[in-house]
Amino acid sequence: MPVHERIVILTGAGLSAESGLSTFRDKDGIWSRHRIEDVATPEAFSRDPERVLEFYNTRRKSAAGVKPNAAHVALAKLEQEHPGEVLTVTQNIDPLHEMAGARNLIHMHGEILKKLCAYCGAKEPWEDDLSTELVCRTCNKAGGMRPDVVWFGEMPYQMEEIALALGACDLFISIGTSGTVYPAAGFVMEARNAGAHTVELNLEPSEGATLFAKAIHGKATEIVPAFVDELL
Ligand code: BJW
Secondary structure, eight states: OOOOOOEEEEEEEHHHTTTTTOOOSSSSGGGGGOHHHSSSHHHHHHOOOHHHHHHHHHHHHHHTTOOOOHHHHHHHHHHHOOOSSEEEEEEOOSSSHHHHHOOOOOTTTTTEEEHHHHHHOOOOOOOSSOTTTOOOOOTOOOOOOOEEEOOSSSOTTTTTHHHHHHHHHHEEESOOOOOTTTTTHHHHHHHTTTTOOEEESSSOOOOTTTGGSSEEEEEEHHHHHHHHHHHH
């Protein structure tokens, strides 16, 4: 494989599945147990904040103690050892990429281990349960503390930085994502328009599988380390 100067990697829930975290749209995924409109929209938080906070309190607890798997480790190694630039853009709110050693990382859908004040926008690391009684340390208002995650209808984070990286990349790799949620699902077209080679690594063909020049299907812990070895 030729040396690529600028690689952008997009990851999704399938990457963390073998670390023990649920995906969203698989048969027994999170959306088979919860309705998106009840737990993952700003309207749901306004209507029933306790329910939304409880959903994320449970998710935060299930993320405690999980460890990065061989795929996270391989991607961190790629970032450290590849002679060109490697940017990882993750849709995942878990901390497994950084635990594996990734440093050039964008959490476009936020982070479960941070809280965000819906009133003033203040953010800070937070590992405990959230409740409606919690008071913001910046604006002193109660009732607005929410997980720092991007819900449907909200703008994902660092979109300008991502667009610049996609527009300049020569290899785009999408891993463990169903390709159903925008804007992430559209990144492959942005990379293609920039002339990049595009590769999908997923358990099965995603929604956008035909948009990729190459696809490798299988478990992330098997196919990602093998692909990274080939690149290095
Ligand atoms: C394995 C594996 C293993 C399993 N190994 N693989 C109509 C048309 C187009 C767009 C819209 C529309 N109506 C509304 C929209 C916009 C909307 C959207 O996309 N909706 C679609 C559902 C249609 N998007 C938004 O609202 C976004 N904001 C937005 O668009 O702002 C405006 C804007 C415009 C233009 C530019 C920029 C902005 C916000 C989306 C926020 C998504 N939030 C969530 C929740 C976050 C917090 C939380 O975690 O609770 O993010 S939803 C959920 O889906 C989560 C994920 O990050 C995201 C993607 O899921 P992912 O990662 O792909 O998981 P799965 O489960 O779907 O797939 C897993 C894959 O892994 C599967 O393929 C498996 O096979 C595979 N797999 N095991 C390898 N071992």
